């Protein structure tokens with residue numbers, strides 16, 4: 001036995017400004033690698049973790065929890081070992097936990113001859129994601145597994161819509177090297193929101209979806225606005241307003257918190273503008289003593305994939 005595959009499990013941007021818990025897109029160059037190995041010995045084992053200090057206990061690691069949920073449901077006549085080569089810092093706001101939760105179930109499914117479709121994989125991956133964020137949200141998992149832009153129409157029963165990706169859309173991202181746990185940045189959100197803000201927000205979600213379908217960059221610009229979540233969470237992110245101002249001045253279509261932060265993303269029309277935006281936001285953080293990384297990426301329309 002001992003069949004194995006190596007996979008690339010991408011980072012993702014959840015929420016996309018107005019679509020808290022429902023919208024997301026997949027990044028191109030940033031992601032983890034994982035090796036999933038089929039073994040004669042039954043059960044799930046995490047055998048290697050490199051890059052960051054994370055638990056090896058299956059029940060404490062999101063990759064283990066999602067793998068176990070799928071394993072218990074399918075009850076295959078074999079076991080699996082999981083190796084995690086982590087590039088995405090946990091608590092980054094670019095779907096670190098989601099990359100691991102999706103990677104283990106994707107790899108197992110490939111080795112078992114693909115008995116599950118992508119929505120079913122997302123369902124099991126959500127069990128792992130819930131360990132990290134204390135909530136079964138799929139807005140990182142769906143773009144990681146399906147690629148491109150996705151909308152989670154319903155979490156239960158799970159229904160995912162794939163949205164088109166305008167070809168000239170580029171992402172710029174800044175990742176201040178501080179950790180914000182998704183569970184903690186969810187805990188500070190209000191339980192109720194003002195109707196007047198809800199109206200603005202759902203108009204923006206509808207407009208953004210329409211703009212993606214029609215490659216209408218002006219409408220993307222109008223719709224990339226979050227009046228519900230950002231006012232609370234931006235307080236956790238040093239210099240958020242300065243980054244946003246610099247990015248918009250440099251020509252970005254929009255700028256918002258990536259997932260639960262601390263990463264901040266911008267969308268731009270064309271790679272040249274995305275690079276100018278990168279230069280502008282670098283100057284904001286360069287004046288501080290906070291370490292940071294910046295990236296320019298295409299939208300990854302393929303999602304998670306086998307690389308060996």
Ligand SMILES: Nc1ncnc2c1ncn2[C@@H]1O[C@H](COP(=O)(O)OP(=O)(O)O)[C@@H](O)[C@H]1O
Pocket residue numbers: 054055060061062063084089090091092093094095096097098100101131132133180181182183259260
């Ligand atoms: N395989 C894993 N990858 C990343 N984080 C994990 C993993 N397993 C458990 N965790 C825990 O999940 C938390 C990070 O998840 P989360 O706060 O959602 O960050 P992110 O926004 O980067 O996904 C950390 O507490 C981390 O210890």
Ligand SMILES: N[C@@H](CCOP(=O)(O)O)C(=O)O
Pocket residue numbers: 012014015020021022092093094095096097133137139140182185186258259260261
């Ligand atoms: N919708 C979730 C997304 C969390 O994304 P992450 O990349 O920070 O895990 C939220 O905003 O809480």
